[in-house]
Amino acid sequence: MTKLLGSWALAAMICAVAPQTVLAYDVPIQASFAVAFSSSPNTGNVTYCGGTPLTNAIESHGDGFSTLGALGFSLHKTGNGQLFHGCLTLTAPNGDTLTATYDAVGSGANANHFASLTGTLTFTGGTGLFSGATGSATFTAASGPFYPASSFVPVQGMAFYVVQGRVSIGGTGDRR
DSSP states (O other): OOHHHHHHHHHHHHHHHHHOOOOOOEEEEEEEEEEEEEEEEOOOOOOSSSOOOEEEEEEEEEEEETEEEEEEEEEEEEEOOOOOEEEEEETTTOOOOEEEEEEEEEEEEETSSEEEEEEEEEEEEEEEGTTEEEEEEEEEEEESSSSTTTOOOOOEEEEEEEEEEEEEESSOOOOO
């Protein structure tokens, strides 16, 4: 009996001092974002997230809401009107970030300068709760410049995104 009690006491002490492991969990992500963008000729041949230097360098910022809560949206990409590649950072109100590579195919603009995009986000990590995040999502977007593309450089406009997929979070993140 003393051995049994001693074993239980040892097991209880190990559990009390051992670091707590947070299990990763896979959750759906659905989101919508409204963003403003600016696009200029990519004269410096910049690339983002291992992509190739496409014709235009594009920066987008905005915000939206998701099944993970409110998120800020920051995207740096290059594109040529048909193909787009870049790095996306989604930021929670507490500062935690979720990062992803961004790949899209564009439809080209219609007579009124509206264009649509479809693409994929591949989650590559983040900070805080999103540290070590993985997964993927698909998106559709509609965009339009404030001015016709030939009138002003840089071209500025708005884009609206709808995102749907899955992200695995937790396990290595800070559970603030």
